[in-house]
Amino acid sequence: RTLNRSVSLVLLIMRYENLQKWLTDETARDQFVIRCGSDTQVLWNDTRHSKSESVHKLQNWTGSFVQWSPLGTYLVTLLNPGVAVYGGATTFEPLMHYRHPMVTLVDVSPGENYLVTYHSQKPDNPQDASQVEIKIFDMRSGRVMRGFKGSADEFSAGGDSLSWPVALVQLPSKVEIRQKYLLNVSGCKMYWQSNGDYLAVKVDRYGSKSKKSTHSGFELFRIKEKDIPVEVLELDSKNDKIIDFSWEPNGHRFAVIHGDLPRPDVSFYSMKTVQHGGRVSKLVTLKAKQANVLFWSPTGKHVVLADGLSGFNGKLEFYNVDEFVTMATVDNFMATYIEWDPSGRYVGTAVTSSVHEMENGFSIWSFSGKLLYQTLKEQFSQATVIVVGRKGRRGGQESEEVQRQVREDDDVSMSLSKQGKEKRRMMREEWEMWLNKWKMFDEEDQTQRENHLIGDDEEKEEYSYETMEELINVSEEVVPYEQEQNV
Known part of the structure; x- marks a missing residue:
């Protein structure tokens, strides 16, 4: 039986395409998925040629929505009675079916080992509690690992005079910390x-x-620090309404949209400011921004401030939190959906037919707010899967380790660079000292040579001129008169 299972498993693996084959694309493109009517389509994000390229298209692939697994290995669809999972780079063959009738929500664990399905049914009698059913499946075998069924019967409403405790419980020990x-x-x-x-x-x-009347504030828990200290943060104006809040992914900053619409303020805070001894402090407040929701890049640093999702404004502001500068402000009229790709390079926006009947389709933007391309699609029904790009196979801890190694390499490179600069500076100083020394020797030698050739007490030579005449011979000759005249 074990041998038969092994052979069946090998045949099953040989039958399907490599689930990570899409990572070998020669131009390093990412894939994304869209839904138009009953059609579900996977496409390449080809920003180099400012277009998308179809990979696979299938009708009636799902009953409601589709989504990628966290690492991009699987494409999860809701197909009654349960959930179906597909994989590959071009073929997208069905890999497994998980039975759970009338499922409404689904999620995959970060390591893609488990799949969780959820179903909630409202009672016929309004006084009865809703019935909830949750199932946890093993992704590879399809076996149900655990099941939870019933109502939230352990909940009891607190009275007006009772305090509200917020408790942190460690799992799986269930110890309150x-x-x-x-x-x-x-x-x-x-x-x-x-x-x-x-x-x-x-x-x-x-x-x-x-x-x-009510006013809002924040209780900030530092989970990784000793005894989990708590800080209280109140806005400058206690009466400001909190419109949106979001943490920077993998970071220590967060952003808050607060105030009154349509022009609220946007404030950025940090949990690690040196000036304030590591306590929470405000970095900057952007006054009167046309925004009611914000989207951090998965890699941090950049954020999109959006206005009027599911409305008609579609104003998008691409903001750099490191430099406190707006990179671009653009209009995406009637946009109903925004999402970053996992690498933080692109932003996908969409106008869906469920909200607007005209101008349906999607747009792909760069992280700095440049429109790369736009595609119109009739009956564009789902934008919750405009996850432009399937995540790589690297998990959070591995990414942190890689980032740590990169920082260490940078530190080593900087250290070596400093050592090299210091060595070159010392060699230059040594050369200048040697050069100055020999210049001084040469000047002294030149002076000695001049003194030796000329001398300070050298006598000057005097010259005199005399003219001397000496008579050597005297002779007389008689010249005739005629000859003298002719002459």
Whole structure:
């Protein structure tokens, strides 16, 4: 039986295309997926030629939506009665089916080892609790690992006089490691940083005993520090409404949109500012921005401020948080969806038919706000999969390790560069000292040579001239008269 299973597994592996083959694309392109009506299509993102190229197209591939797994290995579709998974680079053969009737939500674990499905059914009697069913599958075998069914019967509403505790529980030990009591609370919302380093709890508190008004603030938990310290952050204006909040992926900064629409303010904060002893502090506030939602790049540093998603404005501002500068402000009229690709190089926006009947399609932008290309599609129904690019096979810890090694290499390179500069400086100084020394010797030698040839007490020579006459011979000759006349 073991041999038969091994042979079947080998035949199964040989039957399907290599699930990572898309990574070998000669031009290093990424893939993305769209839905138009009943058609689902996978395309190459060919920004070099400013267009998309079709990879695979299939009708009735899903009943509602599709999505990539975290590492891009699988394409997950909802196909009753359950979930179907496809893979490959060009063929996208069905790999596995996970049975769960009437499933509405699905998720894949970060390592792509497990798949979680969710189904919720409203009761016929409004006084009854909703019935929830959750299943956890092994991705490769399709076997159900755990199942949870029932209602949220352990919930009990707190009275007006009771405090609201926020508790951090460690899993799987279920040990409570931190608790913070919140008083006079009307509501809470939690935001985890991607690496689990920080937790922000937005707390809405009543402003008066009459409970006619509320104001918002944040409780910031430093999860990785000793005893998990908590800081309280309140905006400059307590009456400002919190419109949106988002952590920088893999970073220590976060952004808050606050104030009154249509021109709220956008503030950026850091949990690690040297000037404030490592405490949370505000970096900058952008006044009166036309934005109601923000999207961080997966690699940090850049953020898109968007206005009017599902509306008609479509104003997009591409902002560099490191330099505090706006790179571009563009219009994407009637845009209903925005998402970054996992590498942080591209941004995908879309106008879906579920909101607007005209100008349906998608646009691909560079990280700095340059429109690379735009494609119009009739009945463009799903934009939740405009994940421009399938993630590489590197997980979060591996990425951190690579980044650490790169930083170490940079430090070594800088150290070697400094050592090289110092060595060259010392050699240059040594050469200049040697050159000056020999210049001095040459000047002294030149002076000695001049003194030796000329001398300070050398006598000057005097010259005199005399003229001397001496009579050697005297003779007389008689010349005739006629001859004398002729002469």
